[in-house]
Amino acid sequence: MALLIKGDPKGKQKFNEFVVNKIVITKYNHVSYRIDDVAWDMTPMTEFERKGQTCTFVDYLKHHHNYVVKDTTQPMLISKLKPRKNDRLTQSDTTQRVAALVPECCHMTGLTEDQRANFKVMTDLAGSTRLTPQQRVEGLHRFIDRLMKCEAAQELLSQWSLEIVPGIIHVEGRKMDGPGLSFGDRVNLPKAGPDFSREAGLSVYDPIAIKRYAVISTQRDSDKAKRFIEMYQQVSKPLGIKMMQLGTLVTLRCFLPHDFNNALRGLDKNSTQFVVIIMPMQRDDVYAAIKKFCVSDCPIPSQCILSKTLGNEKRLRSIVLKIALQINCKLGGSLWALQMPLKEQVMFVGIDAAHDPLKKDPSTVCLVASLNNECTKYYSKAASGRVHQEMAESLRGMLEDAIKYFQSVRHRVPDRIIVFRDGGSVGAMEHIEKTEMEQLMQAQQQLAPDASFTFAVVAKRIPQRFFLDQGRKGFDNLQPGSVVDNTVTRRHYFDFYMVSQQVRQGTVNPTHFIVLNPNDAIKTDLIQKLAYVTSFMYFNWSGTVRVPAMVQYAHKLADLLSRHVKAKPHETICNTLYYL
Structure with a gap:
């Protein structure tokens, strides 16, 4: 108040x-x-x-x-x-x-936006929420001791014939090496680590030449826009990105959705490759109007930047460098390539769904498929589902379109299709197997009958935590590439836990992979290795992520379409990463 x-x-x-x-x-x-x-x-x-x-x-x-x-x-x-379960409402009762x-x-x-922007508040909060592995283990031991000494708790456990083990479970795991990565100027990493930002900032694997682009800003931010254009030219040349012409500046008087839409309509669509919009402040209505126009109404790659982001002169070069890399991906280029020693052609598929938090609009289901073994090119497809419904019902048509596009680009169908489906609880596995997996298998059998098919559910929100026992040094996080596939896995499923990302604070969260159709065509070591190496290919982060890159791309696309665009994307941009 x-x-x-x-x-x-x-x-x-x-x-x-x-x-x-x-x-x-x-x-x-x-x-x-x-x-x-x-x-x-x-x-x-x-x-x-x-x-x-x-x-x-x-x-x-x-x-x-x-x-x-x-x-x-x-x-x-x-x-x-919300209506209660026992409420009986007729159709006429509104x-x-x-x-x-x-x-x-x-x-x-x-937390409010002001609290999130307060560095001291967030630092103090992180001290309680981001516990180190040693702190978590000590806390678990204290909790177990309290349970062992509590008579009421022991009586309740005995009624269910349960017993708490006094301590944490020791399991065996193994660590996989990182894949080989190729960058521009013949730069190669034989075994990439979880952070390769230095190599990623030196040169681009597949640079896209810039012929003409536009920058839209308010009159108040025109000086920042001019500085951005200058810095963009400076950082592009070392990356290998040829810039034939500087950006055209378009200034606006007001900061309203129709002002930006009018400016976008006034651009020459035939010669403008992409547009950069500098926003004075974060406004969802303005951002949504821009993205809807650029994604659905008149397809053109767009990059929105907050004015305050360009206000720090000391960090301007690194900021514009990241923006330049992001724009290169939106234009159809790639930043690095995966060195995969496989003779067969593999198509990795990531699937995710996004829901309206107000439960008014239909859910958005997105599919992103890789088009080569290097994981540098992708095809995306989106469809609407039921309101707040996780299960997708149009996956067959989406995968068929992806296989057809793969065939048009590679002049052959893939030899192996590996699907990573984000989300899904253990209780929903049977339903996912009978609905989603069946749809996808029908598409594969229709268009690529000789290809092997693997379907894996990727679960991120899990309670399990793994710690590296270092003896007298205590406990630490598992290193990226660590896999656990025994003792704590499900009896009736082919599953494993993997840590692919590196964290600098707190305890690392593992990812749970559940393969619903295990067969002789996919071995345990191979699916684990492929799940790990694909986590290196998310171009928005020069390091590893928690899930395979295609899953992260599908999540990014679903979030953009569900929250802001709320319309079907234009078909002409399905082969670019316009949603980064």
């Missing part, structure tokens, strides 16, 4: 923007609600009917929760409630159950 400043004509608007879609928890009964609106015509003194009697919110809180409201003039927060909440009775959950 501090935003409601007397005399501020935009006070109500500011408070609405601050609180709507936030989640609060009530002080008196600890129930969480998502705020959908603010009722400025209601106060705690407003009367409502309950069980045939009228009472005010002040009286209700006093009598039922022993809570005394101090400010009786504040507006009320409105939360739309009544929406809502809850009216007193602001002073609510705690805001999560």
